[in-house]
Amino acid sequence: MINFLDLKAPYLELKDELDEAIARVVSSGWFIGGSELDQFEAEYATYCNANHAIGVANGLDALHLALRAMGVGPGDEVIVPSNTYIATWLAVSQCGATPVPVEPDVLTFNIDPELIEAAITKRTKVILPVHLYGQPADMDRILAIARKHGLRVLEDGAQAHGARYKGERLGAHGDAVAWSFYPGKNLGAMGDGGAVTTNDPQIADRIRVLRNYGSRVKYVNETQGYNSRLDPLQAAILRVKLAHLDIWNARRSDIALCYQQGLANSGLKLPQVPDWAEPVWHLYVLRHPERDALQQALTDAGVGTLIHYPIPPHLQQAYAHSNWAQAAFPLARSMADQVLSLPMGPALTKEDVCAVVQAVQLATKAVCRQ
Numbered sequence: 276m277i278n279f280l281d282l283k284a285p286y287l288e289l290k291d292e293l294d295e296a297i298a299r300v301v302s303s304g305w306f307i308g309g310s311e312l313d314q315f316e317a318e319y320a321t322y323c324n325a326n327h328a329i330g331v332a333n334g335l336d337a338l339h340l341a342l343r344a345m346g347v348g349p350g351d352e353v354i355v356p357s358n359t360y361i362a363t364w365l366a367v368s369q370c371g372a373t374p375v376p377v378e379p380d381v382l383t384f385n386i387d388p389e390l391i392e393a394a395i396t397k398r399t400k401v402i403l404p405v406h407l408y409g410q411p412a413d414m415d416r417i418l419a420i421a422r423k424h425g426l427r428v429l430e431d432g433a434q435a436h437g438a439r440y441k442g443e444r445l446g447a448h449g450d451a452v453a454w455s456f457y458p459g460k461n462l463g464a465m466g467d468g469g470a471v472t473t474n475d476p477q478i479a480d481r482i483r484v485l486r487n488y489g490s491r492v493k494y495v496n497e498t499q500g501y502n503s504r505l506d507p508l509q510a511a512i513l514r515v516k517l518a519h520l521d522i523w524n525a526r527r528s529d530i531a532l533c534y535q536q537g538l539a540n541s542g543l544k545l546p547q548v549p550d551w552a553e554p555v556w557h558l559y560v561l562r563h564p565e566r567d568a569l570q571q572a573l574t575d576a577g578v579g580t581l582i583h584y585p586i587p588p589h590l591q592q593a594y595a596h597s598n599w600a601q602a603a604f605p606l607a608r609s610m611a612d613q614v615l616s617l618p619m620g621p622a623l624t625k626e627d628v629c630a631v632v633q634a635v636q637l638a639t640k641a642v643c644r645q
């Protein structure tokens with residue numbers, strides 16, 4: 276059996292370092308804020324080529340607080356991809372604002388810059404691209420549109436720690452980037468965690484106040500804030516893992532290359548990478564019109580796969596009140612019906628990857644004959 280993802284492997288690989296980091300925090304008796312968090316924030320900002328990193332409780336809060344810091348509120352609109360994890364939309368809704376979906380470019384799965392301008396209205400405040408599956412969105416084209424219309428850009432980097440756009444690591448191309456350290460992400464904590472990186476000192480300052488009850492000085496509250504903090508235990512764990520992120524991302528790239536080469540003649544639709552993008556392969560997602568049958572055949576062959584994501588946000592009950600037309604956002608719908616994520620992670624061995632390639636080729640032929 277080849278699992279989709281092995282979450283215990285990164286711990287076993289770095290056991291001594293992680294045990295030491297955990298013991299350091301536990302024995303310090305300091306469990307909120309403090310130097311462990313400060314050091315992680317400094318190290319993560321440096322890694323992302325950003326002036327500021329602010330730790331928060333999770334990726335959804337990173338998105339939500341960054342939008343709040345940009346002044347997004349009721350009546351505003353934020354442009355989001357039609358095909359993303361629902362957190363991207365929920366962050367907008369939590370501000371009382373409206374997510375305005377834009378369809379993806381079918382080759383890269385990322386928001387199609389060509390379609391953004393048509394979605395801009397006088398209420399639009401922010402463009403919120405997602406670097407989906409670990410592949411950077413086309414930032415220069417998105418930033419040019421934002422500049423032309425006086426909009427802010429918040430990037431959802433939850434799947435793309437370490438990815439590069441035109442040679443430069445993601446972290447401060449737009450006004451801010453929201454990150455998640457959910458355990459399954461490329462940089463994952465042992466629990467929930469998140470951060471925002473930015474070069475804008477005002478955004479950084481507002482998020483620091485918002486994450487801490489709207490307070491800068493203890494028991495003095497300048498705004499109605501939130502409790503959304505990255506705790507020092509998670510910060511210490513993330514510091515250990517950050518030092519290994521590039522090695523782990525390189526292993527993911529090797530695996531993706533094996534999949535690209537091994538499945539090149541399979542007739543499957545494989546991920547496409549523009550020459551300016553250096554993805555970090557959070558997920559390796561292919562497309563097939565008989566996706567469910569293909570997934571079943573792989574399950575029977577002992578290969579674990581997942582679907583990211585089976586229902587697009589606009590078809591969720593959570594957004595039923597928006598009353599979109601039946602035919603709205605056909606690309607998001609067809610992707611939800613066709614995408615399949617192969618096993619991916621730094622713990623996969625070369626033998627595992629070869630076995631997956633072989634299983635996918637056999638399963639593809641079997642599905643075609645049906």
Ligand SMILES: *Cc1c(COP(=O)(O)O)cnc(C)c1O
Nearest residue numbers: 333334335360362363433455457
């Ligand atoms: C994981 C994820 C989030 C949310 O992160 P959490 O830490 O789980 O709140 C947001 N956006 C995308 C694209 C994600 O993949």
